[in-house]
Amino acid sequence: MSRTFAHTIVALAFMALLTLACLQVPGEWNWSGVWEYRQKFLQGWLVTLGLSLAALVLSVLIGLVVALLLAARNPLVEAVGRIYVELIRGTPLLVQLLLGFYVIANAVGLENRFVVGTLVLAAFSGAYMAEIFRGGLDAIPKTQRDSARAIGLTRWQSFRLVILPQAIRLVLPAVAGQLVSLIKDSSLLSVIAISELTLNAQEVNSFTYSTLESYLPLAVGYLLLTLPLSAASRRLEMAFRYER
């Protein structure tokens, strides 16, 4: 049995079970009320897509830079990276969003909430990304650096040609997981009134009083973003694999 076929069968089975469970819910379903607002779902989904894409790219960049800070020999530089990671990972994203928007963005005169939201989300995810990258770089055996030095490569060449390609292979699964988290975490941007998918679903719910009918499409909306990401990550893993 092919893998795709197996995945399809199991996914259909899950959906069938969920549908059966939904049929047990007492009361009438009100899909028509929610259907009226389909345009809102689409708009919210597009905002979530745009925000996530921007934050995704930014968070990888932030993660790389902070990972280099963490690996620095200068203790002051290392401390900057370490404090950043611990502060971000140790506090709720909700608080960071509120602080970022009402305090920091306000102080520097940044008013566009989309920009602020994307930056905070990227900074949040970037801290996790940094630890993933650092772990990947640390996992490359010292003998590889020795070999690279022995053939006369410079430090930068050794990083670019020897260490990085191997580290990328190691961190791909963890990075994909973190990016999936980032997409779902974007739902919290509703607290600074960014009209993304979750906020729109909440609004539809308050207009129609149809909770499940409002939130089930929300789940589908996020899956439409996260599933392609997972698939792309698996494809990349295959491309980068070098074990037998």
Next chain:
Amino acid sequence: MQLTIHHLTQQFGKVRVLDDLSLETGSVGSLVLVGPSGGGKSTLLRILAGLDVPTSGTIEIDNAGLPRDENGLRAYRRTVGTVFQSYNLFPHLSARENLILPLVHVHGLTREAALEQIREPLERFQLAAHADKRPAELSGGQNQRIAILRAMVVRPTRLFLDEPTSALDPEMTAEVLDMIEALKGTGTDFVLVTHAMHFARRVADEIAFIGDGGVLAHGTADAVFDHCDNARVTSFFTKVLQ
């Protein structure tokens, strides 16, 4: 090559791995370093290969002093070849890509010229059929032979081999040692750290017995193996050669 080492000390924290080591060789094609594990042979070889800087002391190879700064050392490393015990090759690259990497990125050859330069050596050592495999698809012996070849194709002035067969089974050990012996036949100078005593005896122009951070015995193979009066050295050989 001719090697002169004066008062070499290498200290890691409180541990003194090399302690005031001095050695002066004749003009040799091959110098083999033997001795107990932890005695300092690999530390000495890493310094000779320009990978580590000693705490103090001086080294001259063919009347040229070894640099101490990283830029000077990198320039020096580009003129020599070094092979470690294992994991020399880059696992994400095929054997062929491993071989041309230093030629292209360190020695400035075009990719085509580099591929041309490695073709004959690959064939001479019966490795051409394996050139497109990645290290994980090669046996340990094939890996080490590619590693030695990678050190050789840049045409180094000399090779440093740090226990190149210690991670291999006897059959693969034989195939790697054969290759090293073939290199000696072509006039390639090398310094070899090894536990393969019979091989050491066969290929060494001079042998230095390194133990307790110093040179406990030094001379021709016969002198060190058969006519040495240092009790530490003779008891070591009695144990490993029985």
